[in-house]
Amino acid sequence: MNAKFLDFIEKYKSQTVALAVSGGVDSVALLYWYAAAGLPCVALTVDHGLRADSAVEAAAVKKMAADLGISHETLHWTGEKPGTGLEAAARKARYDLMLDWCRKNNIGVLMTAHQADDQIETFLMHLGRGSGVYGLGGIRAETERDGVIIARPLLHVFRAELKPWCDSHSVKYFQDEMNEDENFMRVRIRKNRHGLQGKLDISDERILLAVENLGRAREAMEFALSSQFSVLSSDDDGRAIFPAAGLFSLPRELQLKFLSEALRRVAGAEYSPRLCEIERLLEKLGDDTIATLGNCAVRRLRDKILVAREGESVSFIKRRKNAEAKNKRKN
Numbered sequence: 001m002n003a004k005f006l007d008f009i010e011k012y013k014s015q016t017v018a019l020a021v022s023g024g025v026d027s028v029a030l031l032y033w034y035a036a037a038g039l040p041c042v043a044l045t046v047d048h049g050l051r052a053d054s055a056v057e058a059a060a061v062k063k064m065a066a067d068l069g070i071s072h073e074t075l076h077w078t079g080e081k082p083g084t085g086l087e088a089a090a091r092k093a094r095y096d097l098m099l100d101w102c103r104k105n106n107i108g109v110l111m112t113a114h115q116a117d118d119q120i121e122t123f124l125m126h127l128g129r130g131s132g133v134y135g136l137g138g139i140r141a142e143t144e145r146d147g148v149i150i151a152r153p154l155l156h157v158f159r160a161e162l163k164p165w166c167d168s169h170s171v172k173y174f175q176d177e178m179n180e181d182e183n184f185m186r187v188r189i190r191k192n193r194h195g196l197q198g199k200l201d202i203s204d205e206r207i208l209l210a211v212e213n214l215g216r217a218r219e220a221m222e223f224a225l226s227s228q229f230s231v232l233s234s235d236d237d238g239r240a241i242f243p244a245a246g247l248f249s250l251p252r253e254l255q256l257k258f259l260s261e262a263l264r265r266v267a268g269a270e271y272s273p274r275l276c277e278i279e280r281l282l283e284k285l286g287d288d289t290i291a292t293l294g295n296c297a298v299r300r301l302r303d304k305i306l307v308a309r310e311g312e313s314v315s316f317i318k319r320r321k322n323a324e325a326k327n328k329r330k331n
Contacts, residue, residue, distance in 0.1 A: 001033055002161060008141070008153040009037060016040040017109040017151070018102050020094075021065070021072075023057040023174040026113035028064065029162040030154060032171055034111070035068040043072040044101060044110075046094045050081065057174050064172075075101060087184075092270075095145070102148045114139055115154040115162065117190070120207050124189050132275045134257065137218035138211040145270070158204070225254055229261065239308040240266050244285070244300055255282060263294040266307045 019034060021027040021043045034041050043065040047058045058074045065072035075097040082089045102110050119138050126135035143150045154162070166173055196202040228246065240262050247255055259282060260272040272278070273294040281298060284291045290299045292310055299306045 001036060002154075002157045004156040005033060005153050006037065008151075009034065009039060012109055012151070013039050015109065016042065016107060017111050018098065018107045019043045020098055020110060020112045021045055021061050022113075023061045024113075025163050025166055025173040026115050026118075026154065026159065028061075028171060028173040029166055030111065030113040031061075031064065031070070032068070032166070032169070035070055041070060041111075042105075042107070043070055044075060044098050045072065046075045046077060046097050048077045048090050048093065050086075050090065053174075060172070060174070073101060095150075099146050099148050103146065107148070109149045109151055111151045111153055113154055114152045116156055116158045116204070116208060119155055119211055120193065120204055121186050121189050123207060123211050124193060125185055128185070129274065130276065132256070133214055133218050133221065133253065134260075134272075135275070136211070137215040140215070156208075221254060221257060225250075225258060225261075228254070228258055239306070241304050241306050244303055244305050247285075247305060259298075262307050263296050263298070266309060267295045269294060 017034075017040070019027070019031055019041050021031045022045060031043055043061065045058045045061045047054045049055075062072045062074060077090070077093045077097065098110055102108070123136060123138050126138075129135070139152060139155060141152055141155055165171075196207075197204070228250065242262065247258055250258060256275065256278050260275075260278050263269075263278075264272040273281075277293055281291055281293050285298070285300045285305060290297050292298070295310050297308050297310050
């Protein structure tokens, strides 16, 4: 068993965690390794109902868990499925279902099986999109969402270690046919990324090192912005207002991140809009006009910048003006 994995899970040994187990080789290895470590856990499988075999696979994972003495829950994505953006919608539904189950059952940690290959593929996808430090910093080992910590203990373990381990221990797992579909950018990267090693002598380990370095730079930027976020006040409806001077006094990279975070918080979104879109929005904030991005309307009004969910900005501005006028009368 991988030493870095054991070091990572040590901090969680005193609590029961949930393991996201789809039935693929990575998540099955996570299940068996966690069981071998003798730590308390429960396994969660989401049946999206998108494939004929999904129920069979969920039942197989349930049996695996039972054989290991681990309780298991199958969660079902019900209702209509979108005609477009199905992959993103399924991902959101998967996390929503698992996190909701964790909250209802007082489980504070959900572990997923993202591993080193996923980290490299994500980095290369973001590189292809021209992402900044925040995107290139890769998948975080720990994040918090809706009161639950999402932990990724396999980020330093390659599939080249996980798959042989499962095979040598006669551990069964399922192959997802989507992993062979080259209509997806991630699949094309997975099948071709090793050309970087063969033709340019850029190894997987060097890419991971670059991701780690960028991740530290991201942490430093977040530390620098921590005091700035304290001025990101909001009203009762979640709309935000902050000083324009405070934003524009920051270095350009921090301006982009601050505005990005304001949009994400107001929209209640998991992710911020793309960097290039934030840059275009920032250029517009010198004018007294409303711009929209990420389901938000943004307006610079004298010395303030207002951010509201799209469609609510007009009433927001009126209320702010009324409040300012009232304060002036009091003074």
